[in-house]
Amino acid sequence: MTIKKKILIRIGSLRHGGAEKALINFLKNIPSDKYDIDLLINLYSGQYIQEVPSWVNLHYLLKGEMITTNRLQDIPVKAFRVLYQKMFIWFPSLLYGRILKKKKYDIEIGAIHGMYKEILSSPIKSSKKIIWVQNDIFSLKEYPPEVVLQFFNFDKILVISNKLEEEMMKLTKNDSQREKLVKIYNPIDKSDTLNKANEPINDMPFENSHLPTFVSIGTVYPQKGYDRLLNIHKKLLDEGLQHNLIIIGDGYDFDSIQALLDKLSLQETAKMLGYRSNPYPYLKKSDFYIMSSRHEGFPTIIAEALILNKPISATDISGIKDLLQDGKLGIITQNSEDGIYTGMKKFIIEKDLAKHYEEQIKSTELPFVLEKSVKHLQEIIDNA
Structure with a gap:
């Protein structure tokens, strides 16, 4: 025994x-x-x-x-x-x-x-x-x-x-x-992520929009940099680069980030959905994943976005170079508002870039x- x-x-x-x-x-x-x-x-x-x-x-x-x-x-x-x-x-x-x-x-x-x-x-x-x-x-x-x-x-x-x-x-x-x-x-449970991503949802923002949609998922804490993300969303819109933004998650910073969204008059193009027990259908239905974090350890959501073959732009935080294989599988930007701006703008302007990363992800054996x-x-x- x-x-x-x-x-x-x-x-x-x-x-x-x-x-x-x-x-x-x-x-x-x-x-x-x-x-x-x-x-x-x-x-x-x-x-x-x-x-x-x-x-x-x-x-x-x-x-x-x-x-x-x-x-x-x-x-x-x-x-x-x-x-x-x-x-x-x-x-x-x-x-x-x-x-x-x-x-x-x-x-x-x-x-x-x-x-x-x-x-x-x-x-x-x-x-x-x-x-x-x-x-x-x-x-x-x-x-x-x-x-x-x-x-x-x-x-x-x-x-x-x-x-x-x-x-x-x-x-x-x-x-x-x-x-x-x-x-x-x-x-990371790949099959679980894929199965959950296929579950139906009836509250997907901008589902009928012809504009590209970025999504970010995580607890609404200062480390996630959602203040920076909203500032850049506003800057890109002011430059005529039309797109939508979805933020999924709750946390003690939620009210202040929502207040910033309202202050910047972004109600028509940015939505804060709060906590979702299954965020993967929203991720699957969006065009790009955007990470604006100031710091992380191993951002599991990036691994899950790769499983769903989603084009990614992420700030250069711990774990990102490992996950995105030094930029082969997605855009790695400076950990700043300028960096976030550069990554989002690339996806909006360079129409073939998303397809390039999708093909790279498909042809790569993921390590996790x-x-x-x-x-x-x-x-x-x-x-x-």
């Missing part, structure tokens, strides 16, 4: 997002007879909860919807949640005793970089510890070098782009630290194959 490895995986919630989706894709595609997995989420919230395999033991600290606004009435709830979660970092024996029932784990995994303190505070000193870095932490002010150096207390550090690997490598001091770094592609990524992750766990 094979002894199952006991694994604890931690993540903030299972709300929509690249890290959350990568984790779910991993859990859905590993053999249940090899592992005994406890999944602990801070907040029992999100569309992916229903996709957690039944054999995975699901635990949570708090229940409730994620607060994505900065309204005054939400501050007390936010403050309570932060303090409650920090209590278990300060007193981890409470967490491991009461919620995890004193279970002993062979491996503990932080499925997103923000969980590094939680995993490192574990009272189980014998467990192997793995952190999965899912964002460009080097562009985040809360991750100065002295904080990132703490990641080398893990046994393995999974990074999802060449840029992250290169930046982490600069901080290493010896071979043992360098050996901890492992580059791994997030597992579900089976390969899951196998790589399993090997890391099995050898830990």
Whole structure:
């Protein structure tokens, strides 16, 4: 009889997002007879909860919807949640005793970089510890070098782009630290993306328009650069370059971005649809995907746009050169308003450019194959 490895995986919630989706894709595609997995989420919230395999033991600290606004009435709830979660970092024996029932784990995994303190505070000193870095932490002010150096207390550090690997490598001091770094592609379920893209929708903006339509999908946070995107949309229109723009997603910056849209009088050409559990039909029906982000880790939506053979213009952020193969599969622009402007203008003016990229994508074997990524992750766990 094979002894199952006991694994604890931690993540903030299972709300929509690249890290959350990568984790779910991993859990859905590993053999249940090899592992005994406890999944602990801070907040029992999100569309992916229903996709957690039944054999995975699901635990949570708090229940409730994620607060994505900065309204005054939400501050007390936010403050309570932060303090409650920090209590278990300060007193981890409470967490491991009461919620995890004193279970002993062979491996503990932080499925997103923000969980590094939680995993490192574990009272189980014998467990192997793995952190999965899912964002460009080097562009985040809360991750100065002295904080990132703490990641080398893990046994393995999974990074999802060449840029992250290169930046982490600069901080290493010896071979043992360098050996901890492992580059791994997030597992993307191609068939699931294709199936969802074919589901019917009845609220597609500009469906009967003859003008080209750009779409951007993601949580409406400042890092996504939607303020820059609306400014460039306005600039192009003022130059007579007619086109439409769709933004899909919610988040605490939603109201301010909508206010900017209204201030620029873009109501007829730009639409903010809010959150959609299945954004892929909108992506499929649009002409181009536009990414205006200031920073990302591994922008899963770009991988999914490639699966749908969609022409892409994206700012030069972490993961983009890997995904777009240094510009072979899409336009990579400067990470600025000028860069966003250049990419959008190229697609509007150069009528044959979209077809060129579609043909390039069709003829290229994409590296983020579900089976390969899951196998790589399993090997890391099995050898830990």
